Amino acid sequence: MAARKNDDAPTRVLVVDDDEGIRVLLASVLAAPGRTVASAATGAEALRLARADEYDAILLDRVLPDVDAVQIVTALRAAAPSAAIVMLSAVDDVEARVAGLRLGADDFLTKPFHVSEVLARIDAVRRRGTPAGDPDVLRYADLELDLAGQRVRRGGEIVPLTPTELRLLRFLLENAERVLSRGQLLDHVWRYDFGGSGEVVEKAVSTLRRKVDAGRQPLIQTVRGFGYCLRVEP
Known part of the structure; x- marks a missing residue:
């Protein structure tokens, strides 16, 4: 079970992709004041990190070398139930998006992507459901x-x-x-x-x-x- 994050702690993002270039790119872009980034190349490593700490968002490649998508999404949901999962996929069609959502992802992003879109998607899934002015x-x-x-x-x-x-x-x-x-x-x-x-x-x-x-x-x-x-x- 991940430790509960303090309110003043930075936003934590976990990048899970077996492509080292994508991991390095996302880690360098996402790392900023108020946000920290961890990365994993396999499902097993991602699950270990998710169990050790709490994450606000997980960028998850749909195809990993050691585990299928259903298994890893289910396992990550159990380890990090409050994290928003944004699925990354090289396939861009309606069926792929529906399949990603059916697996339990909160959003879907197609490769190749622009880094500004990644940032926007992470912000969006964290903001949804809490507009200002609503009752507490x-x-x-x-x-x-x-x-x-x-x-x-x-x-x-x-x-x-x-x-x-x-x-x-x-x-x-x-x-x-x-x-x-x-x-x-x-x-x-x-x-x-x-x-x-x-x-x-x-x-x-x-x-x-x-x-x-x-x-x-x-x-x-x-x-x-x-x-x-x-x-x-x-």
């Missing part, structure tokens, strides 16, 4: 989301969520008791323009439901033929 806490029933701390509690107990799950839950809380379509969820949570994928939304909602509703009164409801809704069923 969103609540529904015994569920609450602390916007400033990005923490979720259900019945007073902490529920660890990934950045994407936090954005999804926030949108549901902001629209409690309203039915939201898969397209609405995809647009507001993932913000992609490739037409939407019901499979991405269904998987994310299913995972969120397991975490939020496990052993408790169900709050995340499926409205067949329409979408999803946060509400207490009679």
Whole structure:
């Protein structure tokens, strides 16, 4: 389990890629006051680093020499549940992006990329869900989301969520008791323009439901033929 980072600590980024040139480039660009960078060439090394320290963002190559994408994303999620994962891939098409999101990535970046876009994507996934002026806490029933701390509690107990799950839950809380379509969820949570994928939304909602509703009164409801809704069923 990674040590909890102090509020005054710098933003930490983990770069995972077997291409040494990309690792060196990203490390040199990302290293700046208020931000520190670590790098790994393999999935095993990335997992060791993620377990030893807490990271705010992980830049993850989709193809690594020692582990497949599903295994490493799942393992990194367990080791660093609050980290935003930006997947890097040499393949640029709709199917590749959908596959990356289905694996659990929070964003997707195609190689070759411009370093300014990398910085923008990292900033974006860290900012999503916390615009200024919103109430500090969103609540529904015994569920609450602390916007400033990005923490979720259900019945007073902490529920660890990934950045994407936090954005999804926030949108549901902001629209409690309203039915939201898969397209609405995809647009507001993932913000992609490739037409939407019901499979991405269904998987994310299913995972969120397991975490939020496990052993408790169900709050995340499926409205067949329409979408999803946060509400207490009679």
